[in-house]
Amino acid sequence: MQGVQSYIKENKxxxxxxxxxxxxxxxxxxxxxxxxxxxxxxxxxxxxxxxxGAQKVEVCKTDGYPIVYGEKMVDxxxxxxxxxxxxxxxxxxxxxxxDSPPFDPVIKKTKAHPKGAIYAxxxxxxxxxxxxxxxxFEAMVKNKHLPCNVKFMIEGEEEVGSSNLGPFCKKNKKxxxxxxxxISDTSIISNKQPSITVxxxxxxxxxxxxxxxxxxLHSGVYGGAVANPINVLSKMIAALHDKNGKITIPGFYxxxxxxxxKERKKMExxxxxxxxxxxxxxxxxxxxxxxxxxxxxxxxRPTLDVNGIWGGYIGEGAKTVLPSKAFAKISMRLVPGQDxxxxxxxxxxHFKSLAPDAVKVEVRPHHGGHPxxxxxxxxxxQAAAMAMKKTFKKDAIPQRGGGSIPIVSxxxxxxxxxxxxMGFGLNSDDIHSPNEHYGVFNYYRxxxxxxxxxxxxxxxxx
Ligand code: BES
Ligand code: MN
Ligand code: MN
Numbered sequence: 151m152q153g154v155q156s157y158i159k160e161n162k163x164x165x166x167x168x169x170x171x172x173x174x175x176x177x178x179x180x181x182x183x184x185x186x187x188x189x190x191x192x193x194x195x196x197x198x199x200x201x202x203g204a205q206k207v208e209v210c211k212t213d214g215y216p217i218v219y220g221e222k223m224v225d226x227x228x229x230x231x232x233x234x235x236x237x238x239x240x241x242x243x244x245x246x247x248x249d250s251p252p253f254d255p256v257i258k259k260t261k262a263h264p265k266g267a268i269y270a271x272x273x274x275x276x277x278x279x280x281x282x283x284x285x286x287f288e289a290m291v292k293n294k295h296l297p298c299n300v301k302f303m304i305e306g307e308e309e310v311g312s313s314n315l316g317p318f319c320k321k322n323k324k325x326x327x328x329x330x331x332x333i334s335d336t337s338i339i340s341n342k343q344p345s346i347t348v349x350x351x352x353x354x355x356x357x358x359x360x361x362x363x364x365x366x367l368h369s370g371v372y373g374g375a376v377a378n379p380i381n382v383l384s385k386m387i388a389a390l391h392d393k394n395g396k397i398t399i400p401g402f403y404x405x406x407x408x409x410x411x412k413e414r415k416k417m418e419x420x421x422x423x424x425x426x427x428x429x430x431x432x433x434x435x436x437x438x439x440x441x442x443x444x445x446x447x448x449x450x451r452p453t454l455d456v457n458g459i460w461g462g463y464i465g466e467g468a469k470t471v472l473p474s475k476a477f478a479k480i481s482m483r484l485v486p487g488q489d490x491x492x493x494x495x496x497x498x499x500h501f502k503s504l505a506p507d508a509v510k511v512e513v514r515p516h517h518g519g520h521p522x523x524x525x526x527x528x529x530x531x532q533a534a535a536m537a538m539k540k541t542f543k544k545d546a547i548p549q550r551g552g553g554s555i556p557i558v559s560x561x562x563x564x565x566x567x568x569x570x571x572m573g574f575g576l577n578s579d580d581i582h583s584p585n586e587h588y589g590v591f592n593y594y595r596x597x598x599x600x601x602x603x604x605x606x607x608x609x610x611x612x
Contacts, residue, residue, distance in 0.1 A: 153293040154601045158285075162594060165285045166268075168198065169593065172237075172277050173255045173270040179215060179238035179310045188306055191237045192216045195304050198284050203291030204302060212314035215306030219325070222291065223299045229611040230299040231604065232328035233287075234557065234569070235280030235335060236308035239272035240582045247584035257590065262341075262578050267587040274588035275581035279334040279574060280304055282593060286600035295601070297608035301328055305557075308335075311517025312557050319564045329611065330530040331561050332603065334596060336551050336573030341591055343421055344538040346531065347571035349449070349550035350558060352484035352521035354493040355457075358383070358501060359512040360476045369472040377508030379476035380461045386504040386511075387478065390454055394440040397454050397482075399493075399500040407487035409450045417445060420547045430578060449550040453483045479516075483552065490518030519556025522569070529610035530570040537602035538572070541595060572603065 158165075177191035178184040192209050195218045200207045204220030215238065223230075242252035250256045255270035268278065283302070290296045303326065305315055319326060336347040362379040363372070392398050409417075422445055428436060438447035447453070461476035463469040482493055498513040505511040525531065526548050538546040551571070558569045574596040580586045 151295060151601065151605060154289045154295050155598060157289045157293055158594070158597055161285075161289070165597065166590065166593070168285075169278060169281050170255045170268070170270075172198075172281060173268070173272055174253055176242070176253045177238050177272070177277075177306065178241050179307050180241050188215050188238060192218050192304075192306055195237050195280075195284070196220070198281075199287075199302055202284055202288035204287070204300075210318065212307075212318055214310075214314045217306070217315065217318055218304040219302065221299070221301040222287070222296060224296050225299070228298050229330070229608060230301060230328040231607065232301045232303060232326060232331045232561075232565075232567075233283045234331050234333050234561070235283060235302075235304045236276045236306065237280060237304050238306040238309050239275070239277065240309050242271045242584075244584065249585055252584075252586075258587075260587070262576060263587070263589040263591065266590045267579075268590060268593070269585060269587045271586055273586055274575040274579040274592075275586065276308070276335045278588040278593055279596065282334060282574070282596035283332070283600060285597045289597070290601050290604065296604070298604045300604075301326065308555075308557070311519075312560075313517060315557055316560055316564065319560065323565065326565055328565065328567055330567055330607070331558075331565075331569040332530075333555065333558070333569055333571050334573045334600075335555055336553070336571045337575040337577050337579070338573065338592075339421060339547060339549065340576065341589065341595075342542075342544070344542040344544060344546040345420070345549040346534050346538065346546050347524075347551040347573060348526060348531075348548040349486070349523040350521060350571070351449070351452070351552055351554050352488060352490050352559075353517075353519040353554045353556065354482040354484060354490045354497065355516040355518060356480050356494060356497060357514045357516060358478050358480060359514070360386070360505070361474060361510045361512075362508065363472070363474055366474050367472040369470045372472050376472060377506065378472050379509055380473060382506065382509050383459070383461070383476040383478060386501065387456055387459075387480075389504055390501075395438050396440070397452065399454075399496050401496050402452070402493065405487040405489065405492070406452065406485055414446065414450075417450075417550070418443065420445075420549060448552040450485060452485050452488060455481055455483075457481050483554065484521050486521045486523050488521065490520060494518060517556075519554050520559035522555070522558040522562070523550075524558070524568055524571060528568060528570075529607060530568065533603050533607035533610055534570050534572045536606045537599045540602045541599045572599070574599075
Protein backbone atom coordinates (compact mmCIF):
# COMPACT_ATOMS: atom_id res chain seq x y z
CA MET A 151 0.00 0.00 0.00
CA GLN A 152 2.91 2.35 0.71
CA GLY A 153 3.88 2.07 -2.95
CA VAL A 154 0.35 2.89 -4.07
CA GLN A 155 0.16 6.00 -1.89
CA SER A 156 3.64 7.20 -2.95
CA TYR A 157 2.69 6.70 -6.60
CA ILE A 158 -0.39 8.87 -6.06
CA LYS A 159 1.72 11.63 -4.49
CA GLU A 160 4.31 11.50 -7.27
CA ASN A 161 1.67 11.69 -10.01
CA LYS A 162 -0.63 14.27 -8.46
CA UNK A 163 -0.09 16.98 -11.03
CA UNK A 164 -0.65 14.68 -13.98
CA UNK A 165 -3.81 13.26 -12.34
CA UNK A 166 -5.18 16.78 -12.13
CA UNK A 167 -4.20 17.71 -15.70
CA UNK A 168 -5.88 14.60 -17.06
CA UNK A 169 -9.11 15.44 -15.26
CA UNK A 170 -9.05 18.99 -16.60
CA UNK A 171 -8.73 17.59 -20.10
CA UNK A 172 -11.85 15.47 -19.69
CA UNK A 173 -13.73 18.44 -18.22
CA UNK A 174 -13.01 20.40 -21.41
CA UNK A 175 -15.27 18.10 -23.43
CA UNK A 176 -18.90 19.28 -23.10
CA UNK A 177 -20.64 15.92 -22.60
CA UNK A 178 -24.16 17.28 -22.07
CA UNK A 179 -26.44 14.28 -22.55
CA UNK A 180 -29.69 16.27 -22.55
CA UNK A 181 -28.88 18.39 -25.60
CA UNK A 182 -28.42 16.64 -28.99
CA UNK A 183 -26.17 19.55 -30.02
CA UNK A 184 -23.40 17.93 -27.93
CA UNK A 185 -23.76 14.42 -29.36
CA UNK A 186 -20.23 14.31 -30.84
CA UNK A 187 -18.72 15.52 -27.58
CA UNK A 188 -20.61 13.00 -25.48
CA UNK A 189 -19.26 10.19 -27.67
CA UNK A 190 -15.78 11.74 -27.61
CA UNK A 191 -15.88 11.68 -23.82
CA UNK A 192 -16.83 7.99 -23.79
CA UNK A 193 -13.85 7.23 -26.01
CA UNK A 194 -11.56 9.29 -23.83
CA UNK A 195 -12.68 7.48 -20.67
CA UNK A 196 -12.12 4.15 -22.43
CA UNK A 197 -8.60 5.22 -23.46
CA UNK A 198 -7.79 6.25 -19.90
CA UNK A 199 -9.04 2.93 -18.53
CA UNK A 200 -6.89 1.06 -21.00
CA UNK A 201 -3.81 3.11 -20.16
CA UNK A 202 -4.45 2.57 -16.46
CA GLY A 203 -4.30 -1.19 -16.99
CA ALA A 204 -7.86 -2.33 -17.64
CA GLN A 205 -8.51 -5.21 -20.00
CA LYS A 206 -11.42 -5.93 -22.36
CA VAL A 207 -12.05 -2.20 -22.58
CA GLU A 208 -15.11 -1.54 -24.72
CA VAL A 209 -17.26 1.40 -25.72
CA CYS A 210 -20.55 -0.51 -25.71
CA LYS A 211 -23.27 0.70 -28.05
CA THR A 212 -26.77 1.20 -26.67
CA ASP A 213 -29.89 2.80 -28.14
CA GLY A 214 -28.58 6.01 -26.60
CA TYR A 215 -25.10 7.02 -25.50
CA PRO A 216 -22.47 4.29 -25.07
CA ILE A 217 -21.52 2.60 -21.82
CA VAL A 218 -17.79 2.29 -21.20
CA TYR A 219 -16.70 -1.07 -19.83
CA GLY A 220 -13.33 -2.33 -18.66
CA GLU A 221 -12.08 -4.92 -16.20
CA LYS A 222 -9.09 -6.40 -14.48
CA MET A 223 -9.64 -9.91 -13.23
CA VAL A 224 -6.88 -10.88 -10.84
CA ASP A 225 -8.11 -14.13 -9.36
CA UNK A 226 -11.54 -15.69 -9.48
CA UNK A 227 -11.37 -16.42 -5.76
CA UNK A 228 -11.11 -12.74 -4.92
CA UNK A 229 -14.19 -10.54 -4.54
CA UNK A 230 -15.25 -8.46 -7.56
CA UNK A 231 -16.01 -4.75 -7.27
CA UNK A 232 -18.05 -3.06 -10.00
CA UNK A 233 -17.29 0.65 -10.21
CA UNK A 234 -20.19 2.70 -11.57
CA UNK A 235 -20.00 6.34 -12.56
CA UNK A 236 -21.23 8.68 -15.28
CA UNK A 237 -19.31 10.72 -17.84
CA UNK A 238 -22.30 12.79 -18.94
CA UNK A 239 -23.07 16.15 -17.35
CA UNK A 240 -26.00 18.51 -16.88
CA UNK A 241 -26.48 21.41 -19.30
CA UNK A 242 -24.42 24.45 -18.27
CA UNK A 243 -27.33 26.86 -18.77
CA UNK A 244 -27.71 29.66 -17.85
CA UNK A 245 -24.13 30.10 -19.07
CA UNK A 246 -24.15 33.85 -18.38
CA UNK A 247 -24.30 33.13 -14.64
CA UNK A 248 -20.92 31.39 -14.67
CA ASP A 249 -17.87 33.37 -13.54
CA SER A 250 -15.69 31.37 -15.93
CA PRO A 251 -16.66 29.29 -19.00
CA PRO A 252 -18.20 25.97 -17.87
CA PHE A 253 -16.01 23.85 -20.16
CA ASP A 254 -12.78 25.71 -19.60
CA PRO A 255 -11.81 24.56 -16.09
CA VAL A 256 -10.02 26.95 -13.75
CA ILE A 257 -8.79 26.43 -10.20
CA LYS A 258 -9.83 28.98 -7.61
CA LYS A 259 -9.54 29.14 -3.84
CA THR A 260 -12.75 29.45 -1.80
CA LYS A 261 -13.72 29.38 1.87
CA ALA A 262 -14.89 25.77 1.67
CA HIS A 263 -11.89 24.88 -0.48
CA PRO A 264 -8.80 26.75 0.78
CA LYS A 265 -6.59 24.44 -1.29
CA GLY A 266 -8.50 25.36 -4.44
CA ALA A 267 -11.44 23.99 -6.35
CA ILE A 268 -11.83 23.05 -9.99
CA TYR A 269 -14.60 25.11 -11.61
CA ALA A 270 -16.28 23.33 -14.51
CA UNK A 271 -19.53 21.59 -15.36
CA UNK A 272 -19.11 17.97 -14.25
CA UNK A 273 -16.14 18.73 -11.98
CA UNK A 274 -17.96 17.11 -9.05
CA UNK A 275 -20.96 15.46 -10.79
CA UNK A 276 -19.58 13.12 -11.84
CA UNK A 277 -16.45 13.36 -13.99
CA UNK A 278 -14.20 14.36 -11.09
CA UNK A 279 -15.53 11.65 -8.82
CA UNK A 280 -15.64 8.99 -11.53
CA UNK A 281 -12.07 9.78 -12.59
CA UNK A 282 -10.76 9.31 -9.03
CA UNK A 283 -11.54 5.63 -9.52
CA UNK A 284 -9.62 5.43 -12.77
CA UNK A 285 -6.57 7.04 -11.13
CA UNK A 286 -6.78 4.96 -7.93
CA PHE A 287 -7.02 1.88 -10.16
CA GLU A 288 -3.97 3.02 -12.15
CA ALA A 289 -1.99 3.44 -8.93
CA MET A 290 -2.98 -0.04 -7.76
CA VAL A 291 -2.24 -1.74 -11.06
CA LYS A 292 1.14 -0.03 -11.54
CA ASN A 293 2.15 -1.12 -8.04
CA LYS A 294 0.81 -4.66 -8.50
CA HIS A 295 -1.42 -4.13 -5.52
CA LEU A 296 -4.94 -5.07 -6.55
CA PRO A 297 -6.62 -7.12 -3.82
CA CYS A 298 -9.96 -7.44 -5.71
CA ASN A 299 -11.15 -8.00 -9.25
CA VAL A 300 -12.37 -4.73 -10.69
CA LYS A 301 -14.97 -3.98 -13.35
CA PHE A 302 -15.84 -0.52 -14.58
CA MET A 303 -19.19 0.54 -16.00
CA ILE A 304 -19.26 4.24 -16.81
CA GLU A 305 -22.45 5.46 -18.47
CA GLY A 306 -23.37 8.55 -20.46
CA GLU A 307 -27.06 8.94 -19.72
CA GLU A 308 -27.33 9.32 -15.95
CA GLU A 309 -28.48 12.92 -16.14
CA VAL A 310 -31.28 11.98 -18.51
CA GLY A 311 -32.67 8.99 -16.66
CA SER A 312 -30.33 6.07 -17.54
CA SER A 313 -32.99 4.52 -19.75
CA ASN A 314 -30.56 2.23 -21.59
CA LEU A 315 -28.69 1.03 -18.54
CA GLY A 316 -31.43 -1.37 -17.38
CA PRO A 317 -31.56 -3.30 -20.68
CA PHE A 318 -27.71 -3.29 -20.78
CA CYS A 319 -27.50 -4.82 -17.30
CA LYS A 320 -30.15 -7.43 -18.13
CA LYS A 321 -28.31 -8.40 -21.32
CA ASN A 322 -24.89 -8.52 -19.65
CA LYS A 323 -25.58 -10.12 -16.29
CA LYS A 324 -22.60 -12.45 -16.57
CA UNK A 325 -20.18 -9.80 -17.68
CA UNK A 326 -21.28 -7.53 -14.84
CA UNK A 327 -21.38 -10.24 -12.15
CA UNK A 328 -19.87 -8.80 -8.99
CA UNK A 329 -20.03 -8.77 -5.20
CA UNK A 330 -20.69 -5.08 -4.79
CA UNK A 331 -21.14 -1.84 -6.75
CA UNK A 332 -18.89 1.04 -5.71
CA ILE A 333 -20.13 4.54 -6.56
CA SER A 334 -18.70 8.00 -5.95
CA ASP A 335 -21.49 10.36 -6.97
CA THR A 336 -22.65 11.75 -3.62
CA SER A 337 -21.33 14.06 -0.95
CA ILE A 338 -19.68 14.16 2.48
CA ILE A 339 -20.67 16.49 5.34
CA SER A 340 -17.46 18.54 5.14
CA ASN A 341 -13.77 18.08 4.44
CA LYS A 342 -13.25 17.60 8.17
CA GLN A 343 -16.27 15.34 8.69
CA PRO A 344 -16.56 12.36 6.36
CA SER A 345 -19.91 10.64 5.82
CA ILE A 346 -21.25 7.79 3.74
CA THR A 347 -24.59 8.03 1.97
CA VAL A 348 -26.94 5.26 3.08
CA UNK A 349 -30.10 6.35 1.33
CA UNK A 350 -31.22 8.15 -1.81
CA UNK A 351 -34.59 9.49 -2.78
CA UNK A 352 -36.57 8.23 -5.75
CA UNK A 353 -38.09 10.42 -8.42
CA UNK A 354 -41.34 10.89 -10.29
CA UNK A 355 -41.15 13.56 -13.00
CA UNK A 356 -44.05 14.85 -15.05
CA UNK A 357 -44.80 17.59 -17.53
CA UNK A 358 -48.24 19.18 -17.48
CA UNK A 359 -50.04 21.10 -20.19
CA UNK A 360 -53.10 23.24 -19.51
CA UNK A 361 -55.11 24.39 -22.52
CA UNK A 362 -57.75 27.10 -22.42
CA UNK A 363 -59.09 28.66 -25.63
CA UNK A 364 -57.98 27.15 -28.95
CA UNK A 365 -55.75 30.18 -29.74
CA UNK A 366 -54.07 33.16 -28.06
CA LEU A 367 -56.63 35.92 -27.52
CA HIS A 368 -56.70 39.69 -26.96
CA SER A 369 -56.65 40.01 -23.17
CA GLY A 370 -58.88 43.07 -23.31
CA VAL A 371 -61.51 41.65 -25.62
CA TYR A 372 -61.66 38.24 -23.88
CA GLY A 373 -59.91 38.78 -20.51
CA GLY A 374 -62.15 38.12 -17.52
CA ALA A 375 -64.58 36.03 -19.53
CA VAL A 376 -62.42 33.12 -20.69
CA ALA A 377 -60.17 30.99 -18.42
CA ASN A 378 -56.52 32.01 -18.58
CA PRO A 379 -54.53 28.76 -18.49
CA ILE A 380 -51.60 30.42 -16.70
CA ASN A 381 -53.87 31.71 -13.93
CA VAL A 382 -55.50 28.28 -13.70
CA LEU A 383 -52.19 26.40 -13.69
CA SER A 384 -50.83 28.65 -10.92
CA LYS A 385 -53.89 27.93 -8.79
CA MET A 386 -53.64 24.19 -9.43
CA ILE A 387 -49.96 24.18 -8.47
CA ALA A 388 -50.67 26.22 -5.33
CA ALA A 389 -53.25 23.62 -4.31
CA LEU A 390 -50.66 20.82 -4.34
CA HIS A 391 -49.39 21.82 -0.86
CA ASP A 392 -51.44 22.67 2.22
CA LYS A 393 -50.57 25.31 4.79
CA ASN A 394 -48.39 22.85 6.69
CA GLY A 395 -46.29 22.10 3.63
CA LYS A 396 -47.88 18.66 3.18
CA ILE A 397 -48.53 17.40 -0.33
CA THR A 398 -52.28 17.18 -0.91
CA ILE A 399 -52.37 14.33 -3.43
CA PRO A 400 -54.64 11.68 -1.86
CA GLY A 401 -52.62 8.57 -0.95
CA PHE A 402 -49.27 10.31 -1.54
CA TYR A 403 -47.89 9.42 1.89
CA UNK A 404 -49.60 6.02 2.23
CA UNK A 405 -46.58 3.85 1.48
CA UNK A 406 -43.91 6.01 3.15
CA UNK A 407 -41.86 3.92 5.55
CA UNK A 408 -41.49 6.17 8.55
CA UNK A 409 -38.04 6.67 10.02
CA UNK A 410 -37.92 5.80 13.73
CA UNK A 411 -37.60 8.48 16.42
CA LYS A 412 -34.30 6.94 17.43
CA GLU A 413 -32.91 7.17 13.92
CA ARG A 414 -34.14 10.75 13.54
CA LYS A 415 -32.44 11.71 16.76
CA LYS A 416 -29.21 10.14 15.55
CA MET A 417 -29.44 12.09 12.28
CA GLU A 418 -29.67 15.37 14.17
CA UNK A 419 -26.47 14.60 16.04
CA UNK A 420 -24.40 15.03 12.87
CA UNK A 421 -22.89 18.50 12.56
CA UNK A 422 -25.08 21.07 10.79
CA UNK A 423 -25.66 24.80 11.11
CA UNK A 424 -28.99 26.22 9.94
CA UNK A 425 -27.53 29.72 10.20
CA UNK A 426 -24.67 28.84 7.86
CA UNK A 427 -27.11 27.03 5.56
CA UNK A 428 -29.31 30.11 5.23
CA UNK A 429 -26.33 32.40 4.87
CA UNK A 430 -24.85 30.32 2.05
CA UNK A 431 -28.14 30.55 0.14
CA UNK A 432 -28.74 34.20 1.07
CA UNK A 433 -32.23 33.45 2.42
CA UNK A 434 -33.73 34.94 5.56
CA UNK A 435 -35.66 31.83 6.37
CA UNK A 436 -36.22 28.27 5.24
CA UNK A 437 -39.54 26.62 4.52
CA UNK A 438 -40.93 23.13 4.35
CA UNK A 439 -43.07 20.40 5.83
CA UNK A 440 -44.20 21.12 9.36
CA UNK A 441 -42.82 18.83 12.02
CA UNK A 442 -39.52 18.13 10.29
CA UNK A 443 -36.10 19.74 10.43
CA UNK A 444 -34.32 21.19 7.41
CA UNK A 445 -32.12 18.13 7.07
CA UNK A 446 -35.09 15.77 7.34
CA UNK A 447 -37.02 17.75 4.75
CA UNK A 448 -34.09 17.35 2.37
CA UNK A 449 -33.52 13.63 2.89
CA UNK A 450 -36.11 11.41 4.58
CA ARG A 451 -39.27 13.23 3.43
CA PRO A 452 -40.89 13.22 0.00
CA THR A 453 -41.30 16.51 -1.85
CA LEU A 454 -43.03 18.12 -4.82
CA ASP A 455 -41.38 20.94 -6.74
CA VAL A 456 -42.06 22.86 -9.91
CA ASN A 457 -38.86 22.76 -11.96
CA GLY A 458 -40.01 25.01 -14.75
CA ILE A 459 -43.11 26.92 -15.80
CA TRP A 460 -43.89 28.74 -19.00
CA GLY A 461 -46.56 30.09 -21.29
CA GLY A 462 -47.81 33.33 -22.79
CA TYR A 463 -45.61 36.22 -23.79
CA ILE A 464 -42.13 36.41 -22.25
CA GLY A 465 -40.35 38.56 -24.85
CA GLU A 466 -39.29 42.21 -24.59
CA GLY A 467 -41.88 44.75 -23.53
CA ALA A 468 -45.56 44.11 -22.97
CA LYS A 469 -48.03 42.15 -25.08
CA THR A 470 -51.62 42.02 -23.91
CA VAL A 471 -52.38 38.39 -24.56
CA LEU A 472 -54.59 35.77 -23.01
CA PRO A 473 -52.59 32.64 -23.84
CA SER A 474 -54.03 29.42 -25.12
CA LYS A 475 -51.64 27.21 -23.19
CA ALA A 476 -49.54 26.98 -20.02
CA PHE A 477 -46.94 24.36 -19.09
CA ALA A 478 -44.97 23.18 -16.09
CA LYS A 479 -42.39 20.53 -15.25
CA ILE A 480 -42.98 19.01 -11.85
CA SER A 481 -40.79 16.62 -9.92
CA MET A 482 -41.53 14.61 -6.82
CA ARG A 483 -38.70 13.20 -4.70
CA LEU A 484 -39.74 9.91 -3.16
CA VAL A 485 -38.63 8.04 -0.08
CA PRO A 486 -38.42 4.31 0.72
CA GLY A 487 -41.79 2.60 0.34
CA GLN A 488 -43.04 4.92 -2.41
CA ASP A 489 -43.30 3.56 -5.95
CA UNK A 490 -42.61 6.08 -8.75
CA UNK A 491 -45.21 4.65 -11.18
CA UNK A 492 -47.89 4.60 -8.52
CA UNK A 493 -47.08 8.16 -7.46
CA UNK A 494 -47.15 9.37 -11.07
CA UNK A 495 -50.65 7.88 -11.47
CA UNK A 496 -51.85 9.41 -8.20
CA UNK A 497 -50.48 12.78 -9.29
CA UNK A 498 -52.15 12.64 -12.72
CA UNK A 499 -55.54 11.72 -11.26
CA HIS A 500 -55.40 14.41 -8.60
CA PHE A 501 -54.02 17.11 -10.88
CA LYS A 502 -56.78 16.55 -13.44
CA SER A 503 -59.37 16.68 -10.68
CA LEU A 504 -58.14 20.17 -9.75
CA ALA A 505 -58.90 21.55 -13.19
CA PRO A 506 -62.11 23.52 -13.85
CA ASP A 507 -64.18 22.63 -16.94
CA ALA A 508 -62.88 25.78 -18.59
CA VAL A 509 -59.52 24.09 -19.37
CA LYS A 510 -58.17 20.78 -20.62
CA VAL A 511 -55.24 19.16 -18.80
CA GLU A 512 -52.64 16.72 -20.03
CA VAL A 513 -50.06 15.01 -17.79
CA ARG A 514 -47.02 13.47 -19.48
CA PRO A 515 -44.74 11.29 -17.36
CA HIS A 516 -40.95 11.56 -17.80
CA HIS A 517 -38.31 9.24 -16.34
CA GLY A 518 -38.62 8.13 -12.77
CA GLY A 519 -36.56 6.22 -10.29
CA HIS A 520 -36.88 4.15 -7.16
CA PRO A 521 -35.55 5.26 -3.80
CA UNK A 522 -32.78 3.22 -2.21
CA UNK A 523 -31.41 2.47 1.22
CA UNK A 524 -28.10 0.77 1.82
CA UNK A 525 -27.43 -1.11 5.06
CA UNK A 526 -24.46 -0.36 7.31
CA UNK A 527 -23.87 -3.89 8.58
CA UNK A 528 -22.26 -5.12 5.37
CA UNK A 529 -18.60 -5.70 4.50
CA UNK A 530 -18.81 -2.98 1.82
CA UNK A 531 -20.12 -0.33 4.20
CA GLN A 532 -17.58 -1.33 6.84
CA ALA A 533 -14.77 -1.24 4.27
CA ALA A 534 -15.81 2.24 3.11
CA ALA A 535 -16.03 3.44 6.72
CA MET A 536 -12.60 2.01 7.54
CA ALA A 537 -11.07 3.53 4.41
CA MET A 538 -12.46 6.97 5.24
CA LYS A 539 -11.33 6.66 8.83
CA LYS A 540 -7.84 5.86 7.57
CA THR A 541 -7.50 8.96 5.38
CA PHE A 542 -9.69 11.50 7.23
CA LYS A 543 -8.59 10.27 10.68
CA LYS A 544 -12.20 10.61 11.74
CA ASP A 545 -15.20 8.26 11.85
CA ALA A 546 -17.58 8.57 8.91
CA ILE A 547 -21.22 9.27 9.72
CA PRO A 548 -23.92 7.35 7.83
CA GLN A 549 -26.25 9.84 6.17
CA ARG A 550 -29.37 9.72 4.01
CA GLY A 551 -29.05 11.87 0.89
CA GLY A 552 -31.71 13.89 -0.89
CA GLY A 553 -30.67 13.31 -4.49
CA SER A 554 -31.47 10.34 -6.68
CA ILE A 555 -29.37 7.71 -8.37
CA PRO A 556 -32.08 5.44 -9.77
CA ILE A 557 -29.65 2.76 -10.89
CA VAL A 558 -28.87 1.80 -7.29
CA SER A 559 -32.21 -0.01 -6.99
CA UNK A 560 -31.76 -1.35 -10.52
CA UNK A 561 -28.44 -3.00 -9.61
CA UNK A 562 -30.14 -4.61 -6.65
CA UNK A 563 -33.00 -5.92 -8.77
CA UNK A 564 -31.09 -7.01 -11.87
CA UNK A 565 -27.64 -7.93 -10.57
CA UNK A 566 -28.73 -8.85 -7.04
CA UNK A 567 -26.04 -6.72 -5.41
CA UNK A 568 -25.94 -3.79 -3.03
CA UNK A 569 -24.11 -0.55 -3.69
CA UNK A 570 -21.83 1.46 -1.48
CA UNK A 571 -22.06 5.22 -1.94
CA MET A 572 -18.61 6.54 -1.12
CA GLY A 573 -18.82 10.06 -2.52
CA PHE A 574 -16.42 12.94 -1.84
CA GLY A 575 -18.30 16.04 -3.01
CA LEU A 576 -19.70 18.79 -0.81
CA ASN A 577 -23.34 19.89 -0.91
CA SER A 578 -22.01 23.39 -1.53
CA ASP A 579 -20.21 22.34 -4.73
CA ASP A 580 -23.08 23.70 -6.85
CA ILE A 581 -23.72 20.59 -8.90
CA HIS A 582 -26.36 21.24 -11.61
CA SER A 583 -25.93 25.00 -10.85
CA PRO A 584 -23.75 27.70 -12.37
CA ASN A 585 -20.12 27.59 -11.09
CA GLU A 586 -20.09 23.89 -10.26
CA HIS A 587 -16.79 23.03 -8.64
CA TYR A 588 -14.90 20.21 -6.94
CA GLY A 589 -12.23 20.59 -4.31
CA VAL A 590 -8.70 19.67 -5.35
CA PHE A 591 -8.43 18.28 -1.81
CA ASN A 592 -11.55 16.16 -2.39
CA TYR A 593 -10.23 14.82 -5.69
CA TYR A 594 -6.94 13.69 -4.14
CA ARG A 595 -8.59 12.47 -0.93
CA UNK A 596 -10.84 10.27 -3.04
CA UNK A 597 -7.91 8.82 -4.98
CA UNK A 598 -6.07 8.07 -1.72
CA UNK A 599 -9.10 6.53 0.00
CA UNK A 600 -10.26 4.18 -2.77
CA UNK A 601 -7.25 1.79 -2.58
CA UNK A 602 -7.90 1.37 1.16
CA UNK A 603 -11.48 0.41 0.35
CA UNK A 604 -10.23 -2.45 -1.84
CA UNK A 605 -7.81 -3.61 0.86
CA UNK A 606 -10.37 -3.63 3.65
CA UNK A 607 -13.09 -5.09 1.48
CA UNK A 608 -10.89 -8.02 0.40
CA UNK A 609 -9.93 -8.54 4.03
CA UNK A 610 -13.53 -8.52 5.30
CA UNK A 611 -14.70 -10.87 2.53
CA UNK A 612 -12.11 -13.53 3.40
N1 BES B 1 -25.05 12.68 -8.49
C1 BES B 1 -26.41 13.07 -8.61
C2 BES B 1 -27.26 12.60 -7.45
C3 BES B 1 -26.86 13.06 -6.07
C4 BES B 1 -26.29 14.30 -5.86
C5 BES B 1 -27.06 12.25 -5.00
C6 BES B 1 -25.92 14.70 -4.60
C7 BES B 1 -26.74 12.66 -3.74
C8 BES B 1 -26.13 13.90 -3.53
C9 BES B 1 -26.97 12.57 -9.92
O1 BES B 1 -26.10 12.82 -10.99
C10 BES B 1 -28.25 13.29 -10.23
O2 BES B 1 -28.19 14.47 -10.46
N2 BES B 1 -29.37 12.59 -10.26
C11 BES B 1 -30.62 13.17 -10.66
C12 BES B 1 -31.62 12.13 -11.03
C13 BES B 1 -31.60 11.70 -12.47
C14 BES B 1 -32.71 10.70 -12.71
C15 BES B 1 -31.69 12.84 -13.44
C16 BES B 1 -31.22 13.97 -9.54
O3 BES B 1 -31.03 13.65 -8.36
O4 BES B 1 -31.89 14.96 -9.86
MN1 MN C 1 -24.17 12.29 -10.57
MN1 MN D 1 -26.38 15.00 -11.55
